[in-house]
Amino acid sequence: MSPHTFHTLPSLRHAVRGICRAHRLPSPNGARLVLSVSRLATAALDAGGSVRLEAVEHPAPGGRTLLAVTLHAGRTPASPSPADLPLPGEATPDGTVAWHLPLGDIDGRGADRPAALAPPAPRATAPARGGAREAAAEVYEAEIAALEGELGAALSRVDTLSTELHRLKDELAETNSGVLALYVQLEERDEQLRRAHGQILRELEDALRPPPITVNGMDLAVHYAPADPDAPTGGDFYDWLLLPDGTVHITVVDALGHGVRSTRSALNVTHAVRTLALEGHPLESIVARTHDILAPFDPELMATVLLARIDPETGALQLANGSHPPALVVRADGTADYLELRGRGIGFPLPGSDTVREDTLHEGDLLMLYTDGLTESRRDPIEGEARLVKSAQAHAGRPVEEIPGAVAQDMHTVILHPDDTLALAVRRARKPQCGHPLAGQP
Structure with missing residues (x-):
C-alpha cells in the first residue's frame, strides 16, 4: 500500500483502526497501535504539519507474515520516545517510526478489507457557523483524549497483570523444579535405605547359615x-x-x-x-x-x-x-x-x-x-x-x-x-x- 498523508488526528485514527480491522490484528495490539500512532503524530499535527502512514505485509522466517506499519511524522521536542509508547516501535534519525506486527490467518483475497489508509469520507452536514463547528470539534477531541487516556490506563493495567502473570509462572516453575528435585532426593534416599536394609538382612542371614x-x-x-x-x-x-x-x-x-x-x-x-x-x-x-x-x-x-x-x-x-x-x-x-x-x-x-x-x-x-x-x-x-x-x-x-x-x-x-x-x-x-x-x- 502506498503512503497516505493525513492533516488531522481523527482521520489518522480512523485510518489506523481500518488497518487493524483489515489485517485482523488482535484487539490489544490494535489499541496499542492506535495510541502509539496518535501520540507520535499529535506534536506534528498541532504544529500545523502533516504525517504520512503506510502499511505493508511481508513474509517472515518460519512461514509467518508480518505487518509493517510506518509513520513519517518527523521529530519535535514534544515527540515521545518510541521506546515509551504503548506499542514500542523502531525509530530512525529522520523521525520515522515503524512497527512490525505478526499476523494470523488472512483469507488473502482482500475483497472484504476496507480501504484502510483512505481518510474518512466527509459527512454531509447542514451549514453551520464556524464557531459552532470548532466548538463541536473541540468537544469531540476532548472526548477522544479522555477515551485514549482510559484506554492507556487499561493497557497499563494489562501490562502490569501480564508482568505479574509471568512472575507467577516463573515462581511456579521454580517451585515445580524444587519439588521435582526433592522428589528425586527422596527416591534416592529411599533406594539407599532399601539397599542398606537388604545388606543388613543379607549379613544377618549369612550369619545364620552354617559355614x-x-x-x-x-x-x-x-x-x-x-x-x-x-x-x-x-x-x-x-x-x-x-x-x-x-x-x-x-x-x-x-x-x-x-x-x-x-x-x-x-x-x-x-x-x-x-x-x-x-x-x-x-x-x-x-x-x-x-x-x-x-x-x-x-x-x-x-x-x-x-x-x-x-x-x-x-x-x-x-x-x-x-x-x-x-x-x-x-x-x-x-x-x-x-x-x-x-x-x-x-x-x-x-x-x-x-x-x-x-x-x-x-x-x-x-x-x-x-x-x-x-x-x-x-x-x-x-x-x-x-x-x-x-x-x-x-x-x-x-x-x-x-x-x-x-x-x-x-x-x-x-x-x-x-x-x-x-x-x-x-x-x-x-x-x-x-x-x-x-x-x-x-
Missing part, C-alpha cells in the same frame, strides 16, 4: 539367591554337619512363604533336625519327630524337607524325604538319575518319610540337592527337572564351588515365577585325601 565344612574325600558347595534382592530373607535353608560316627548329615528345608517369618520357620526346622540327628535318632524317623516337636509351638508351620546321610569312606548314601523335590545324582560316566522318594513334609497330614532310600556315591559322582525355586522358575516342574539334568551334566566336571552357581544361572535364564533358590552340590573325590574324615570340623 562350609571340610571332609576328607568329599567336596561340598552351596548357592543361595532370594526372590527379591532387596529382601534377602526367605524360607530356603540348609544345614550340614559331621556326626559322631563320621558320616555327613545334610538338611535342605523349604518353609512356606517369604520374608522373616519363613526364615524363622526354616531355622526352627534345621535346629530341630540337627538336635535329633546328633542325638542318634534313625534317619527315617526325623521328619515325623520334627513335626511333633514344632507343631505345638507353630501350628501354621509348613515346610518340605530332604535329609541326606553320606559315609565319606564308602560313599554309602541314605535319603529321607518330606514332600521335597528329589535329589539328583550325576554319575562319573555322565549318566544321571533322580533318587525319588515319597513322604510328607512338616505341617502336612501324616508327616514323615515313607522309607529311607539307599544308594552309593562312587568316585567322581555328583549329588545335587535343591529347592523348587531352581526347577519351577518357568512354572513347569517337569520341564525344569529335565533342564536341571542337562545343566548338571554340563557342569559336573567343574570345581565343586562353581557348580551350584553355574547351574542356577542356567536354570534362571527365564524367570516366570520368582522364588527363593537353593542349590547344594556334593561330589565324592576321585582320590580321597589321607586322614580322619572329621578333619576340619568346626
Whole structure:
C-alpha cells in the first residue's frame, strides 16, 4: 500500500483502526497501535504539519507474515520516545517510526478489507457557523483524549497483570523444579535405605547359615539367591554337619512363604533336625519327630524337607524325604538319575518319610540337592527337572564351588515365577585325601 498523508488526528485514527480491522490484528495490539500512532503524530499535527502512514505485509522466517506499519511524522521536542509508547516501535534519525506486527490467518483475497489508509469520507452536514463547528470539534477531541487516556490506563493495567502473570509462572516453575528435585532426593534416599536394609538382612542371614565344612574325600558347595534382592530373607535353608560316627548329615528345608517369618520357620526346622540327628535318632524317623516337636509351638508351620546321610569312606548314601523335590545324582560316566522318594513334609497330614532310600556315591559322582525355586522358575516342574539334568551334566566336571552357581544361572535364564533358590552340590573325590574324615570340623 502506498503512503497516505493525513492533516488531522481523527482521520489518522480512523485510518489506523481500518488497518487493524483489515489485517485482523488482535484487539490489544490494535489499541496499542492506535495510541502509539496518535501520540507520535499529535506534536506534528498541532504544529500545523502533516504525517504520512503506510502499511505493508511481508513474509517472515518460519512461514509467518508480518505487518509493517510506518509513520513519517518527523521529530519535535514534544515527540515521545518510541521506546515509551504503548506499542514500542523502531525509530530512525529522520523521525520515522515503524512497527512490525505478526499476523494470523488472512483469507488473502482482500475483497472484504476496507480501504484502510483512505481518510474518512466527509459527512454531509447542514451549514453551520464556524464557531459552532470548532466548538463541536473541540468537544469531540476532548472526548477522544479522555477515551485514549482510559484506554492507556487499561493497557497499563494489562501490562502490569501480564508482568505479574509471568512472575507467577516463573515462581511456579521454580517451585515445580524444587519439588521435582526433592522428589528425586527422596527416591534416592529411599533406594539407599532399601539397599542398606537388604545388606543388613543379607549379613544377618549369612550369619545364620552354617559355614562350609571340610571332609576328607568329599567336596561340598552351596548357592543361595532370594526372590527379591532387596529382601534377602526367605524360607530356603540348609544345614550340614559331621556326626559322631563320621558320616555327613545334610538338611535342605523349604518353609512356606517369604520374608522373616519363613526364615524363622526354616531355622526352627534345621535346629530341630540337627538336635535329633546328633542325638542318634534313625534317619527315617526325623521328619515325623520334627513335626511333633514344632507343631505345638507353630501350628501354621509348613515346610518340605530332604535329609541326606553320606559315609565319606564308602560313599554309602541314605535319603529321607518330606514332600521335597528329589535329589539328583550325576554319575562319573555322565549318566544321571533322580533318587525319588515319597513322604510328607512338616505341617502336612501324616508327616514323615515313607522309607529311607539307599544308594552309593562312587568316585567322581555328583549329588545335587535343591529347592523348587531352581526347577519351577518357568512354572513347569517337569520341564525344569529335565533342564536341571542337562545343566548338571554340563557342569559336573567343574570345581565343586562353581557348580551350584553355574547351574542356577542356567536354570534362571527365564524367570516366570520368582522364588527363593537353593542349590547344594556334593561330589565324592576321585582320590580321597589321607586322614580322619572329621578333619576340619568346626
